[in-house]
Amino acid sequence: MLKFYYNAAPNPLKVALFLEETGLDYEPIAIDTRRGDQHQPAYLALNPNGKAPTLVDGDVTVFDSNAILLYLAEKTGQFLPEDTGQARGQLLSWLMFVATGVGPFSGQAVHFRHFTPEPVSYGQQRYSFEARRHWKIVDERLAAHPYMLGDTYTIVDMAVWGWGTRIPFMLGDDAMSDYPCLNRLMQEIEARPAAQRAMALKDKHTWKTDFDDAAKRHLYPQIYGPAS
Numbered sequence: 001m002l003k004f005y006y007n008a009a010p011n012p013l014k015v016a017l018f019l020e021e022t023g024l025d026y027e028p029i030a031i032d033t034r035r036g037d038q039h040q041p042a043y044l045a046l047n048p049n050g051k052a053p054t055l056v057d058g059d060v061t062v063f064d065s066n067a068i069l070l071y072l073a074e075k076t077g078q079f080l081p082e083d084t085g086q087a088r089g090q091l092l093s094w095l096m097f098v099a100t101g102v103g104p105f106s107g108q109a110v111h112f113r114h115f116t117p118e119p120v121s122y123g124q125q126r127y128s129f130e131a132r133r134h135w136k137i138v139d140e141r142l143a144a145h146p147y148m149l150g151d152t153y154t155i156v157d158m159a160v161w162g163w164g165t166r167i168p169f170m171l172g173d174d175a176m177s178d179y180p181c182l183n184r185l186m187q188e189i190e191a192r193p194a195a196q197r198a199m200a201l202k203d204k205h206t207w208k209t210d211f212d213d214a215a216k217r218h219l220y221p222q223i224y225g226p227a228s
């Protein structure tokens, strides 16, 4: 059975969506980042980056949510575009665009908006701007096509959905109105039973809710580290 190390955050969420869409047999294992599970040696042996998610499939270990989506799509042959060189070029380009652009800039936009020890206006400006720029590109793509890769729902839409769920928290309550085509896709995915199950997955475990000093040390060690 697949082992899925996860929490409720956007990167694990997109993998949960794939697992639920395909009905693959998997065991969800909680990585409670406020408790510091991500820094435990046994977990670091699987995921040297010390982040969630990680997938273990027998003797195969895959970390990074986007790598896991690609691994599972290729393993099952599901949620991929048609099998042409041109379509594969688009798949890799858009998946990496989400992995290296949408995800990291969105994450930093959330951080600078909500979690810095004191307000850092340039950081807020920089990351909100870049997050918005990336989401605009996604929206324009979805204005031209029903899905990120054309006419078919694929792992790229799942990858977009993960971080897309956080746009109001990231950019403001009414931010989604700037991205009507993305909003259409988000609503379509959210209505899928697999997405409902993916969002409910976190209820299988009890999570630390206190965002206390110990939790902040696990998540934002730079606050406590030596000045660089």
Ligand SMILES: N[C@@H](CCC(=O)N[C@@H](CS)C(=O)NCC(=O)O)C(=O)O
Binding pocket: 009, 010, 011, 012, 033, 038, 050, 051, 052, 053, 063, 064, 065, 066, 103, 218, 219
């Ligand atoms: N590129 C990685 C990023 C994973 C990531 O940042 N995960 C967050 C949750 S969304 C995490 O585990 N944070 C814990 C920490 O930073 O200590 C991926 O897509 O899997």
